[in-house]
Amino acid sequence: AQSVAQPEDQVNVAEGNPLTVKCTYSVSGNPYLFWYVQYPNRGLQFLLKYITGDNLVKGSYGFEAEFNKSQTSFHLKKPSALVSDSALYFCAVRVIAISGGYQKVTFGTGTKLQVIP
């Protein structure tokens, strides 16, 4: 079984400060990892993904994430937070089934990011 843990329900950060939103995962096999953002009463927006290669991946709106295989983590980071970054952030993991191309995606419970002016 695969799982994703986001240990912080909420993260508060001052505008202009760096932010980190934590994510750890558990899968059998090599993971595909994703971060999504959700604004109130909206669907999820794709931010970035790790498939293979460089452990530091860059995404939309200045966000980046670091894949750490030994710690099974994929933390989301941004050097300087904006008030407009305040939203709900979800980490997700996907493992391709050996047959059929079935892509089961498991999401974490979400972390609410509050950027304080």
Place this chain on the structure above:
Amino acid sequence: DAGVTQSPTHLIKTRGQHVTLRCSPISGHKSVSWYQQVLGQGPQFIFQYYEKEERGRGNFPDRFSARQFPNYSSELNVNALLLGDSALYLCASSLIYEQYFGPGTRLTVT
């Protein structure tokens, strides 16, 4: 290009009724997945369809069913609605890796 579209936006149903939710994927995307998101939780996987065939199913009762049409649009059907089915239902389409989500349908069961 248009993103993933879903209809209706909001829906209010009574316990025991049936509901059909619709989704149109991004042009060229052949895979559609459905998720249920209860307030305060992450999306829970319901179904995935690829090329009109069910490829995966989450831990949901048989009251939930879906299908994908030749134009890759999809419908999610829920029978015998329960109060606990109240949630945001999200549709996502994908080409290879990442999924692109629609705005969702907010279903309220009274």
